[in-house]
Amino acid sequence: MHIGIDVGGTNTDAVLMEGVTTLAGVKHSTTPDVTTGIVRAIEDLRAQHHFTGAQVQAVMIGTTHFINALVEAQRLAPTAALRLGLPATKSLPPLIDWPQPLVEALSARTYLAHGGYEFDGRPISPLDPDELRAHARDMAAHGIRSVAISSVFSPVNHDLEDQAAAIVRDEFATADGGAEVAVSLSHEIGRIGLLERENATIINAALRELAGEIVDGLTSAARAQGIEAPIYLSQNDGTLMDEDFVRSYPVATFASGPTNSMRGAAVTSGLTTCAVVDVGGTTTDIGLLVGGFPRETAGEVKVAGVRTNFRMPDVLSIGIGGGSLVDLETAEVGPGSVGYRLTTEALVFGGSTLTATDIAVAAGRADIGDASRVAHLDPAFVQRVLDRIAERVSEAVDRMRTSPDPIPVVAVGGGSILLPDELPLFGAAHRPENYSVANAIGASIAQVGGEIDKVVAIEPSRREESIAAVKQEAVEKAIAAGARPESVDVVDFDEVPIPYLPGNATRIRVKAVGDLEMGR
Template sequence: MAPPSAAGTLRIGVDVGGTNTDAVAMSGNEVAGWAKAVTTADVTAGIVTAVRSLLAGDDLPTAEIGAVMIGTTHFTNALVEGRRLVPTAVVRLGLPATKGIPPFIDWPDRLRGVLGDHVYLCHGGHEFDGRLITPIDHGELRAAARDIASKGVRSVAVASVFSPVDDSYEHEAQEVLLDEVPELDISLSSEIGRLGLLERENAAIVNACLRPLAERTVAGLVEALVQLGLDCPLHVSQNDGTLMSADFARRYPVATFASGPTNSMRGAAFLSGIRDGVVIDVGGSTSDIGVLVHGFPREASTAVSVAGVRTNFRMPDVLSLGLGGGSLVRSANGAAAGVTVGPDSVGYELTERALVFGGAQLTATDVATAAGMAEIGDANTVDDLDGTLVGDAVDRMQDMLATAVEQMKTSADPVPVVVVGGGGVLVRDGLAGASETIRPDHFSVASAIGAAIAQVGAETDRVYSMAAMTRDEAMAEARSVTAQRAVEAGADSSTVEITDVDEIPLTYLPSNAIRVRVKAVGDLALDPANGSTQRGMST
C-alpha cells in the first residue's frame, strides 16, 4: 500500500486532534520525520508550531514539499458544541407531499434554536422512477428567497424528493434563488446525502450551517502555509479515507466528519501492512474502534447520528469509548473494588494534572506507567500506588477494549488488531479476541500518516430504472461517471481504480429499478492540470 506520491517528493500530513496536533513528513514509503504540538483554539497556531518543529527538527527542505494534507475535527466539534453555526433556511421541494413531516422535526432543541425555524415547503420533487410529483414553481421560490433575505439569513439548504434519482429540480431551484438573491450560500442535498429524504436533508442543513465557519477555517489553513513559507497545494482529509481540495472543503465541510478516526485507520493499515482487521485508536479522552476492509475503513451501513442529528452521508463505522490517556481512574471508598476508568478525562490538561507530571489526578496514563506498560513522565510519583488498584484498573481497560472489538467484529474468529494513537500504550499484548496485537513503528502519529498517504476518491450513489436501460449499461455508466469524478477531484487518471461496487435490486418497485453505489480512488495528481474541479460528495 504505497503512499501516492512521487519519489523524492515530501508530503506533510497533519492531524489536528482535541489534545495534540501531529505533523509527519513522508518521503516515498518512509517516515522522514514527525513532531507534536498542543492544539490551539484557532487551529492555525497549533499547525504552524507542529510543522515548524517538524521542519526544523528533521532539517527538511521546504522546496521539496509537494503537498500538505490536513485532517481536522474542527467542524464536528462546532456541531457537537452548537457554536460557530449560522442561521440556516431549508427549502424543500415536494408539495403536496411531505407536509406531514417538516424539516428539523427530529433535531435537538438546542440546535434548532441556533439555526432558527426558517422552513419553506415548495412544489416540485420526483417519484422513485423519475416521474414528476408536481412542476417546480419559480414564483414560489422567488418569494421564499425574498423572505429569507429579509430575515438576514444567507445559508440555505435545498432538498428535493428523490433528488438522487433526478437532481435537476435542486439545481433549477438554486438558479432561481440566486437570481433573486445573489448573496445566498446554497447547499444541495443531492451533492451530499444519499437516499432517504429526512437524513439527506439533515446532511444538507448541517453542511449549510457550517459553510461560513469552513470559509474562515480553510483561510486559516492557507494562512498557516503562508506563515511556514510553503508554496504547495493544500488538501483536507475526507471521512472516507480520501482527500479533497481546499476549495472543496469550503463547500462541503461535512465531508470532514470522522476524518480523524478514518486517517488513523488508513495510517494503521499502511504502517502494519494489515488490510483486513480491527484498529484501536487511543487518544487523550477516547478510543475509536473501527474495521479495515481492503485497507479502507468499513462504512456505516445505517443512518449515522452526529450531535443528535440523523444523517446519511458516508461515514466510517466507528465505535467510540470514553477511554484515553487522560481518563480518570477511581475506586469505591478508596479500595480496589469497583474500580472505574473514564469516561471523564483531563484531556489536553494531562501534562498538568496527571500524577506522572506532578499533578494530583489519577489517570489511565499513571496506571499504565505504574504497571510498567509505559515510560511516561516521572515514574517515581506512582511507586506508592496500590498494586491491586493498578492491576484492576489495567484489567478494566483491557475488558472495555476487548468488548468493543467483539462488538465490531462480524464473526467469532480472532482477527488482527492494530493499536495506534498517543494512548496506544494502554493496550496490552494478547487482547482477547485478537489473533495478534500489532503496535507498529510510529503508531502514536498514525493519524497524521494516514492524512499524508491518502488518495483522492469519488462516489456515485443513485437509482437506475431498468425501463430506460439494461443492467450492464447502468453499471457501466456508474463506473465511468465515478472514475471521471475522481479525476475531476484531482486524481491521476492512470491510477484510478474502482474499489467498491454495491448493487441493490429494488424489487418492491414496479419498474425493476436498481440502486448502484460505486467508489473509485486514485493517487493524487501532482500535475495540477490533471483535474482540479470537484463536484458533490455523491449523486
C-alpha cells in the same frame, strides 16, 4: 517528498514521507488556534529530517475537528433547516429523531414552506417568496447564521433550492445591518431519501463557520513554513479534496479520521484483516479492516445520533481518550475530555485535572510530563481505572466483530498507551512501529478521486456501453485531479432510474480513485 498531518482534538501528528517511507514522525498538542500546533509539528519534522519548503510536493491533512464538534455539540453555528414541500412532508418535520442536546447546540429552528417537486418534475406547489421571506426574517431575528435548504426531489431538479437560497440570502442581506448567512443545499450533499439528505445538509450547515476557521488556520500554517505546495484534506472515503471545497462542504471530511487511522494501521502493521483500535485524545474509535479496506456501513449511518445515508467506515466511538476526565470516586473515564488543553490541565503537566494520561503515567506506561505530580495516586485506584478502560474497549471490539472467531487487534493513536499489552477476550494487542502517528501516515497515503453524477438516457440494448462511458469519464476526472493513470480504479457505482421519463432516463454516479501523482 510530502507531509501527512492528522489534527485530532488533542494531538496534531505529522509525518514526512518519501513515497511510502516514513522519514520523520512527530506528535504535538493541538492548539486552540490549530495553526500553532501545525507550525510546531512541521518545525519538529524539519528538526528530525531537514527539508526545504520547495521540496514538499503536497500536504495532506486529516482532521477529526468536524466530527468532534458534532459529538461534543460545540462550536456549531446557529442553524435553520428550511424544507420545501408543503403540503406534503408535514407529518415528519426536519430534525425528527435528532438527539435533543444536539438540537439545542445548533439553536436549531425548523421551517416548512411550499415548493418541492413530484418525482416527474411537476411542482408539488409553487414557491411562495413571501412565505420564504417571512421565514428568513424570523431566522435572522433569532440569530441564525447558517441555513440548510432541502426540497423534495431536489436530486432530480434543484431549481427550487437555488431559488429559495437566493431569496434567503437577499432577505438576510437587507435585514438589520445586513447579516451574513451561509447556505447549504441538499442536492449538493446527498442523494434520494429526504430525511437522510436533509440531516446531512443540516450537519454541513452547522459546521460551515468552523470549516472557514480551520481551513484558514491550515493554509496559513503551511505557508508560514515556506511550503507552497497544494494542500489537501482527507474526505470520508480516504480521497483528497482541495481547501476551497472544504469551506463549503465540511461534512465530506468529518469521518476522515477513522479512515486515515485504519489505512495507517494497515500500512504500519502489515495486517489486512484486523480490528483497529484508535485511541485519540477524546475518543476511542474502533473499526474493522477487511482485506485492507475499512468495513463500510450498510444502509443508514448514525452520526452523533443522527441518521444519514453516507457510505463511510463502520466505526464505533466511545468516549475514552488520553485527555478524558477521570472520576476519583467511580474510577470511570470520559466522556468529558480536556482535549487540546491536555498539556496545561493534566496533572503531569502542572494542571489540576485528573486525566487518563495521568493514570497512564502513574502506572508507568508512559513517560510524559512530571511523574512526581501523580505519585500520590493510590496504585489500586490507578489499576481500577486501567482495568475499566481495558474492559470497555474490549466490549466495544466485541460489539464490532460479527462472529466469535478470533481477530487480531491493532492499537494505534497516542492514547493507546492506555491499553494493556493483553486485552480481555482478545489476547495480545499489536502496536506497530509509528503507532502513535498512524493517522498521519494514513492521511499521507490518501488518494484522489473523480466523481461523475449525471442523468443518462440508456437504450436497453446499450446499457453496458453507456455505463462504461460514464465510468471512463470518472477515471479521466480522477486523472485530471492528479491521480496516477495506472492506479485509477472505479470504487463506487450507483444507478438509479428516474421513473416515468422517456428513454429509460437513469441517474448514474461513479467514483474513480487513484494514487496522487506527486510533483505535477
